[in-house]
Amino acid sequence: MVIETAGRTREVLIQYKRVKNMWLRVGEDGSLKITCSRYVTQKQIREFILSREKWIEKTEASMRKKQDTCSWGEGDTAVWMGRTLEVRCAESRTDFMDIEDDTLVFYLRHDTPENRRTVFYRTASRQLALMIQERRDELDRSVCTAYGKPLPKITVKYMTSRWGSCTPSKAHISISSRLIHFPYQCLEYVLTHEYAHMLVSNHSKQFWHEVEVRMPGFRAAERLLKQ
Secondary structure, three states, X not given: OEEEEOOEEEEEEEEEOOOOOOEEEEOOOOOEEEEEOOOOXXXXXXXXXXHOHHHHHHHHHHHHHHXXXXXXXXXXXXXXXXXEEEEEEEXXXXXXXXXXXXXXXXXXXXXXXXXXXXXXXXXXXXXXXXXXXXXXXXXXXXXXXXXXXXXXXXXXXXXXXXXXXXXXXXXXXXXXXXXXXXXXXXHHHHHXXXXXXXXXXXXXXXXXXXXXXXXXXXXXXXXXXXX
16 A cells, blocks of 8 residues: 655555554654554555654654764764764775774765765674674573573664564564664663563563563663663
8 A cells, every 4th residue: 555644655564463453653764554453444544544644744753863863074973882972084995984082083985974874884783793792692591592492693783763673483683773872781771672572572561570680770771762
């Protein structure tokens, strides 16, 4: 289904489940995902989406705000692991970045905002992958080995609508590279959160118990991510 709403034409992905209510989610590419009963008609789906137009606009504005954690010009700032760093750019034969004292330096063949963003999140993904590797050993033992679950494949990628996700049936966890903007405890929390989903798929009391057992101070990190 395709629909015109909130200022643009959008693809609508419909997932039928045994649910009483209709649920709407906005994708990173602007697409819409509807979860509803198979007895709901396409006319009802269209009416529901159009009634939520203001919510769609607000949700996308929030997603864009999350993307704007960094400024990308010379003399602007970028946030790396909770630290605000001044941005400096230098010419180079290869594209990379480095942190020198309180300055984040982009070394670029062609200095453009797009190149800076690409280099920044590519470097972020590598850094997060290293930190995940250090943290996952304990989670592999306490979650997967202890309960007979397969060790998950962990992917770091750029996501705006969520900090992480877990697909237990495929033993796959995704982590957002945007976590590089926050202190280490936020990565630790998201990783622990997604590992807990290997044991409990929902957000019941049992799920939060599994999180707290492995990270007693997780609420502080959760609050940082909600700011």
